[in-house]
Amino acid sequence: MSSMIKPRTWERFFWPLIAAALLLALWHYSVVWTATKVFPSPMSVEKGIVELFHKHVLWADIEDSLRRVAIGFGLAVVIGVPLGLSLGWYPSANQVVNPVIQIVRPISPIAWIPVAIIFFGVGDRAAIFLVFLGSFFPILVACVSGVSSVPPIFRSAGRNFGLSTPQLLARVVFPAALPQILIGARLALGIAWLVVVAGEMIAVDSGLGYLVIDSRNSGKRYDLVVAAMLMIGVIGLTLDFCFRRLEKIKSVRWGFRDAS
Amino acid sequence: MLLKTKVTLFAVGWLVLISAAHAYLNVNWAAVLNDYQPVEKRKITVAYLPVTCQLTCPVTDYISKYSTSGEEFMPRMFQGFPEMKEALISNRVQAAFIVAPMALALKAQGVPIKVVYLGHRYGSSVVVQKNGPIKTFADMRGKTVAIPSRFSDERLLLFRAMKVWGIKPGEIKMVEMAPPDVSGALAAHAIDGFAMGEPFPSQAEIGGFGRVLFQAREYWPDYMSCILVVRQDLIDKRPDVVQVLVDGIARSGLWLDTSKPHREDAADFVGRFYYNQKPGLLRWALTKPLDRVTYSPLAPRKADFDMVRDLMIETGVLNKKLEFSEYTDTRFSDNAGTQTSWRYEPGIATAK
Numbered sequence: 001m002s003s004m005i006k007p008r009t010w011e012r013f014f015w016p017l018i019a020a021a022l023l024l025a026l027w028h029y030s031v032v033w034t035a036t037k038v039f040p041s042p043m044s045v046e047k048g049i050v051e052l053f054h055k056h057v058l059w060a061d062i063e064d065s066l067r068r069v070a071i072g073f074g075l076a077v078v079i080g081v082p083l084g085l086s087l088g089w090y091p092s093a094n095q096v097v098n099p100v101i102q103i104v105r106p107i108s109p110i111a112w113i114p115v116a117i118i119f120f121g122v123g124d125r126a127a128i129f130l131v132f133l134g135s136f137f138p139i140l141v142a143c144v145s146g147v148s149s150v151p152p153i154f155r156s157a158g159r160n161f162g163l164s165t166p167q168l169l170a171r172v173v174f175p176a177a178l179p180q181i182l183i184g185a186r187l188a189l190g191i192a193w194l195v196v197v198a199g200e201m202i203a204v205d206s207g208l209g210y211l212v213i214d215s216r217n218s219g220k221r222y223d224l225v226v227a228a229m230l231m232i233g234v235i236g237l238t239l240d241f242c243f244r245r246l247e248k249i250k251s252v253r254w255g256f257r258d259a260s
Numbered sequence: 261m262l263l264k265t266k267v268t269l270f271a272v273g274w275l276v277l278i279s280a281a282h283a284y285l286n287v288n289w290a291a292v293l294n295d296y297q298p299v300e301k302r303k304i305t306v307a308y309l310p311v312t313c314q315l316t317c318p319v320t321d322y323i324s325k326y327s328t329s330g331e332e333f334m335p336r337m338f339q340g341f342p343e344m345k346e347a348l349i350s351n352r353v354q355a356a357f358i359v360a361p362m363a364l365a366l367k368a369q370g371v372p373i374k375v376v377y378l379g380h381r382y383g384s385s386v387v388v389q390k391n392g393p394i395k396t397f398a399d400m401r402g403k404t405v406a407i408p409s410r411f412s413d414e415r416l417l418l419f420r421a422m423k424v425w426g427i428k429p430g431e432i433k434m435v436e437m438a439p440p441d442v443s444g445a446l447a448a449h450a451i452d453g454f455a456m457g458e459p460f461p462s463q464a465e466i467g468g469f470g471r472v473l474f475q476a477r478e479y480w481p482d483y484m485s486c487i488l489v490v491r492q493d494l495i496d497k498r499p500d501v502v503q504v505l506v507d508g509i510a511r512s513g514l515w516l517d518t519s520k521p522h523r524e525d526a527a528d529f530v531g532r533f534y535y536n537q538k539p540g541l542l543r544w545a546l547t548k549p550l551d552r553v554t555y556s557p558l559a560p561r562k563a564d565f566d567m568v569r570d571l572m573i574e575t576g577v578l579n580k581k582l583e584f585s586e587y588t589d590t591r592f593s594d595n596a597g598t599q600t601s602w603r604y605e606p607g608i609a610t611a612k
Contacts, residue, residue, distance in 0.1 A: 123449075220366060
């Protein structure tokens with residue numbers, strides 16, 4: 001199937017399902033053939049998921065993880081976007097702070113865990129802080145580069161219409177940079193989901209990351225561990241799917257190449 | 261020189277460099293060579309944590325190196341019970357010092373292991389903030405206490421104390437934490453207290469931020485926590501190796517209980533070569549007072565384990581009434597009963 005041919009509707013669901021089924025079969029038979037008593041089969045993982053639902057922990061954990069991502073990611077957007085717009089607008093200011101940003105940016109949020117616990121103790125706020133750190137920099141960097149790549153003619157046109165700097169930023173530069181910012185935000189959301197799970201393994205006692213550690217601590221219950229892992233994957237996929245829907249909105253659609 | 265040749269040369273040079281550095285810095289050659297020995301000659305790997313409850317493991321390893329029989333097994337240090345449990349389940353280690361309830365829980369979940377010996381008696385305590393609000397155990401209501409694992413004797417110890425003080429389950433919040441992390445967490449006020457094996461209570465005492473609320477023996481006479489478990493296939497195929505291991509642990513236990521200089525010597529070499537802890541810390545834990553933790557007698561007793569099992573069932577971490585004979589193999593401890601202390605005088609071997 002070449003990328004030039006548009007797949008038919010049924011094909012878009014059929015082939016991925018076949019691939020998933022094949023992977024499940026491979027997993028199942030690997031467990032059977034190696035006769036492992038440790039790693040769970042797909043069936044026992046499915047039972048594990050049901051068990052987690054029955055114990056009423058799964059919904060609470062999902063809710064906690066999503067809440068932490070929502071707050072941390074939301075803060076990153078609220079602070080990162082205006083800051084990124086300003087830094088992109090004033091390149092001299094950007095030159096001053098850029099080295100510091102570039103040093104702090106590659107530090108994994110996981111490395112911040114000990115510091116986060118000292119600042120915020122064990123609890124929600126430490127995890128939210130980690131999510132914020134993880135998603136802040138991709139958004140900031142995307143904003144800066146988005147603003148600097150806005151064609152100068154847009155700015156001149158805005159000026160000619162008599163817009164002040166804040167108006168120009170809000171009504172011309174921001175919409176023009178929006179496609180790039182959205183790409184940064186989508187990347188940041190993926191990172192936020194990775195970070196919240198890792199942070200919950202250490203800093204808190206609820207959430208899906210905690211569920212993995214909790215299952216691990218309950219002896220030989222790797223069915224529950226893998227069940228929690230699968231839930232993390234499914235929710236990550238859902239988040240990404242929702243974000244793509246956002247990109248489909250008409251007012252932001254213009255910046256993408258296959259806009260129709 | 262062509263670019264292609266340059267790139268190839270660079271890649272090969274880089275590979276050689278990192279391989280050599282890896283071989284020199286990271287590879288434990290004794291363990292690698294051991295894997296290529298024929299099965300009957302292969303040394304077993306024994307997992308332990310840096311706590312005094314498992315001190316007999318490094319002591320046996322250290323002293324046996326100076327004995328006529330030579331090194332008896334390969335010790336491997338872990339930092340927490342979960343990773344140790346995983347190594348044991350997947351046969352990466354053949355024997356391990358784990359908390360007694362975890363041994364029962366793993367056995368109930370179908371892991372082929374047997375308890376062959378104890379690691380120690382006593383040596384756990386409950387520690388709280390030094391000048392904090394907790395004066396007696398009754399003040400623990402509503403507080404957060406760290407325990408090493410949900411399958412730990414420290415947790416059961418808390419439940420025993422709670423029964424005495426009429427505190428209901430759920431009134432104290434227990435969180436699982438790797439033993440080396442607890443005193444830092446107490447100092448940072450992330451927890452109100454912890455129930456843990458030595459030397460972490462001592463660490464909190466020396467650091468000046470922790471106070472021992474009570475020692476384990478006050479609520480649990482003949483307290484035991486870490487025990488030695490061995491995989492069933494090792495017991496079936498190489499019982500002689502298991503016997504040597506248990507004999508060694510028994511001899512180390514007697515050696516450690518000989519006198520204060522023996523304890524101090526152990527604190528010195530275990531702290532430096534095994535636990536990577538300050539010898540002064542271990543010296544405190546092992547000698548203030550001397551019976552803060554003891555190492556003899558260590559043969560498993562039915563009454564102790566039945567109590568642990570019943571308490572586990574009562575507190576909801578075990579759902580099977582396991583019988584003592586199902587999960588223990590006492591022939592090794594019976595045979596080890598005639599062992600005597602190592603003939604190794606403290607202070608002979610100068611630390612190099």
